[in-house]
Amino acid sequence: MEFIDYYKVLDLDKGASQSDIKKAYRKxxxxxxxxxxxxxxxxxxxxxxxxxxxxxxxxxxxxKKYDQYGKDxxxxxxxxxxKKSRQYSYGPQSSGSSxxxxxxxxxxxxxxxxxxxxxxxxxxxxxFRGQDLNASLQLHIRDVYTSHKRTLxxxxxxxxxxxxxxxxxxxxxxxSGHGGPGQQGGPxxxxxxxxxIINDTPFKRDGNNLYTTVxxxxxxxVLGGDITVDSFEGQVKLxxxxxxxxxxxxxxxxxxxPVYKKEGQFGDLYITYNIIVPTNLSPKEKELFKELATxxxxx
Amino acid sequence: xxxxHYIAITDFCISHNISSKFILELHDYGLIELVSREKTRYIxxxxxxRTEKILRLYSDxxxxxxxxxxxxxxxxxxxxxxxxxxxxxxxxxxxxx
Numbered sequence: 290m291e292f293i294d295y296y297k298v299l300d301l302d303k304g305a306s307q308s309d310i311k312k313a314y315r316k317x318x319x320x321x322x323x324x325x326x327x328x329x330x331x332x333x334x335x336x337x338x339x340x341x342x343x344x345x346x347x348x349x350x351x352x353k354k355y356d357q358y359g360k361d362x363x364x365x366x367x368x369x370x371x372k373k374s375r376q377y378s379y380g381p382q383s384s385g386s387s388x389x390x391x392x393x394x395x396x397x398x399x400x401x402x403x404x405x406x407x408x409x410x411x412x413x414x415x416x417f418r419g420q421d422l423n424a425s426l427q428l429h430i431r432d433v434y435t436s437h438k439r440t441l442x443x444x445x446x447x448x449x450x451x452x453x454x455x456x457x458x459x460x461x462x463x464x465s466g467h468g469g470p471g472q473q474g475g476p477x478x479x480x481x482x483x484x485x486i487i488n489d490t491p492f493k494r495d496g497n498n499l500y501t502t503v504x505x506x507x508x509x510x511v512l513g514g515d516i517t518v519d520s521f522e523g524q525v526k527l528x529x530x531x532x533x534x535x536x537x538x539x540x541x542x543x544x545x546x547p548v549y550k551k552e553g554q555f556g557d558l559y560i561t562y563n564i565i566v567p568t569n570l571s572p573k574e575k576e577l578f579k580e581l582a583t584x585x586x587x588x
Numbered sequence: 589x590x591x592x593h594y595i596a597i598t599d600f601c602i603s604h605n606i607s608s609k610f611i612l613e614l615h616d617y618g619l620i621e622l623v624s625r626e627k628t629r630y631i632x633x634x635x636x637x638r639t640e641k642i643l644r645l646y647s648d649x650x651x652x653x654x655x656x657x658x659x660x661x662x663x664x665x666x667x668x669x670x671x672x673x674x675x676x677x678x679x680x681x682x683x684x685x
Contacts, residue, residue, distance in 0.1 A: 319649045324641050325659060327667075418644055458681075459674040465637050476640060495682050496675070 419469035419478035455549035497556025594630035
């Protein structure tokens with residue numbers, strides 16, 4: 290357990306007045322408040338430290354106790370022993386906290402020094418919103434092609450979540466009120482879920498549009514004809530125009546990825562033709578190609 | 589009007605122990621939207637997280653409404669920029685192969 294210098298946390302001298310403490314707390318709380326720093330774990334941690342420091346130093350009785358024992362850790366141990374013997378004399382105290390604080394809201398140092406939140410009843414306390422929680426969810430691209438429900442377990446709580454089709458890689462969605470519990474009657478925090486979308490398909494995704502390359506044999510490229518290509522929804526028949534050049538792009542309207550939160554709307558699928566030149570030609574084929582080349586020279 | 593999508597200002601103010609004047613002031617500042625139906629003013633449900641956030645900034649941090657307006661504006665900009673970064677990162681992945 291590490292000693293926490295609450296004066297240092299609030300950037301104050303030991304002789305700071307109550308007005309200095311209030312001013313320093315406000316200044317830092319404005320900087321690190323979770324509402325001003327959404328999704329920022331560092332700021333959240335810092336805010337808790339500031340809050341804890343303020344709770345100790347703004348209460349003259351606890352400040353005195355902290356000043357007396359806090360600096361020298363060995364004395365704090367003695368203080369603990371003394372506190373325990375007092376508890377034996379007067380009977381065990383309730384360990385339950387009625388102030389809406391949980392052990393995780395305070396440092397071990399604070400818990401050991403002041404016994405948690407029960408010693409901080411009522412005076413000048415403000416409501417604090419619960420901490421925001423962050424979770425990440427890895428899905429395959431096919432999972433986000435259609436909207437579906439999924440049950441997640443976050444901090445031992447099961448949350449049924451509707452995952453809308455079209456979620457982007459890296460996108461974060463907010464589930465209001467499913468974060469940490471509020472403090473002193475404050476509201477619960479929010480749960481932020483970040484998605485990592487794994488794309489193991491031959492389709493590249495750019496927003497709502499999909500891109501893929503299709504190999505085309507030389508004869509079909511020259512003469513044209515029908516081919517079948519894969520789309521996300523299955524196979525699609527496609528007409529290839531005669532004399533199609535290598536690298537030609539065609540657009541299949543509405544065959545792309547679903548548009549996020551716009552049911553029934555889809556992006557487009559772009560197909561690039563990669564023309565395959567035949568290899569291992571037979572003597573007959575070579576002869577025919579030569580014939581074609583001669584014909585071409587004459588025209 | 590479906591009741592599930594709107595919260596009467598009076599209900600909101602009772603549960604947060606604040607004056608309805610404050611909510612009307614937020615509206616005057618352009619910080620939140622309100623809807624009026626049959627002489628009653630309501631907070632649309634989608635405005636609720638924003639309204640509660642404003643309340644917290646006002647009471648926890650003692651920031652005045654002008655300050656809250658600036659904070660909201662900047663937070664909206666940050667959110668847009670973060671979305672843009674995600675979009676650009678995905679676009680970059682498309683060409684990095």
